[in-house]
Amino acid sequence: MNNKLLIVGTMAYDAIETPFGKVDKILGGAATYIGLSASQFSLDCAIISVVGEDFEEQHLELLRRKGIDLSGVEIVSGGETFFWSGKYHNDLNTRMTMETRLNVLENFNPIIPDHLRTPDIVMLGNLSPDVQFKALEQLKNKPKLIVLDTMNFWMEHFRSRLDEVIAKVDLISINDEEARQLTGEYSLVKAAEKIHELGPQYIIIKKGEHGALLFHDSKIFCAPALPLEEVFDPTGAGDSFAGGFTGYLTQTGDISFRNMKSAVIYASAMASFTVEKFGTESLINYSSHSMDNRLKAFKELTTFDIEIQ
């Protein structure tokens, strides 16, 4: 029997402009990327989210074909799906949000269907801390692992509610600037220590093209990002990372630090696929063969032979 991953997050339509091209309306959203990424692993995977009446049947079908349970996705009649529009600068390392239309997300009250209330692992995608909190309250058991993603917006405007969520999760996954903002510490080692005091036993700090750091109990693991010739569209990289991380952990059912290190490598591999194409294209056409090649690349990238006394 498969282990169960429950994903709470946004489903969206995005408009994206990068130096390489422009799309006006493309499938997006944290839960979409997380789900597409996680569903590459052997698991039972479900999404809790909300969309409008405009959300296309072909996109629901696409996610269902990947084996994702969408019974927890509310479709608001007469409502419009969350829309995000962003433009990347030339270096692709910084982006500007052009427009955010919350639409149906504004009054989202997550309802977890009964059969999804006993997940092994929960992935809270970047979303209002209030929705994240309400989702956690509906669980029947304490899951093996609860993973939280969030962003600077929630830190600035909803800090106290966010702190309540942070206190309830086992692992937080944020980027370096967010870790600094959350703690006021420039050193990421110190930032991780401070975040640990807020609750999470495990902290992942994502550094984009510089990889990611996993902290636990004074141990640190450092995964590089795969050096790529060309980054085409960074949208969804962090969510694909989260999906690969929780997908691998759910498949293996092993949340030891040792296995989390492997999960970070799978996560980085999934992120590297995503940024090579526009939007969700790479994830949709993903093959496990290319994963083997990418894992080999990570091994070569990081392995060195030094005998230590």
Next chain:
Amino acid sequence: MNNKLLIVGTMAYDAIETPFGKVDKILGGAATYIGLSASQFSLDCAIISVVGEDFEEQHLELLRRKGIDLSGVEIVSGGETFFWSGKYHNDLNTRMTMETRLNVLENFNPIIPDHLRTPDIVMLGNLSPDVQFKALEQLKNKPKLIVLDTMNFWMEHFRSRLDEVIAKVDLISINDEEARQLTGEYSLVKAAEKIHELGPQYIIIKKGEHGALLFHDSKIFCAPALPLEEVFDPTGAGDSFAGGFTGYLTQTGDISFRNMKSAVIYASAMASFTVEKFGTESLINYSSHSMDNRLKAFKELTTFDIEIQ
């Protein structure tokens, strides 16, 4: 018999201000850091440089005690030693040069004593490309490996002379911004390809707190920097890296890509020592015991267990 490392570079006095403190006159210079770092390995090591009459005998004695041959260091009577003054911003990732007094460096004409003209490895520290070129011309044999460090200033003002030097070296070691400036490519993978076309078979791109990348023949190795609680003074980190890298290669006499990967780890370890104290203090008080601990930390930081088919 030991292998021979020849270092060409500056010896200086520095004034440094960081958020943690301020020093008015402290031993510095690329060749000084490279020499102190390299001399931790088993090798014959010599410096080609120039100082003024003000250079203190205690500092010459300090370098000699580390086994560094200073017969190629010219002492200009009546001259003043190269002086650099810099101030680090709060994040310690950016610095401002407050003052540069070239002094005796301005008319430096490097003369390599006869017994130093057959080195196994040459390390050209950051310095005028003209001096670097003149030093290479005096070698009697082609060394096993010539390593070049340089900076944006020489790229902007002395590009054609710099290109002549680059064409003659086997490995170039620069930071990410310099690699981008040298090639006009944002992607470091593409930048490394372009630099390869200029001559060097091996390219190291240093990324400060994000570690370093080693490129050769479509292979890439990625070494993290050791995540540190506190960086006290980043001055000399790149030079300590260069000294550790060339020191380890000179000791082992093995310039295979496989061994270069180990050398990058030793290099990162030396850099991590340097930034924990002001100026050269850590290098002067270095113990091989702490190296073992640091190598262990690098192993733990990078090792993961994934079986690859």
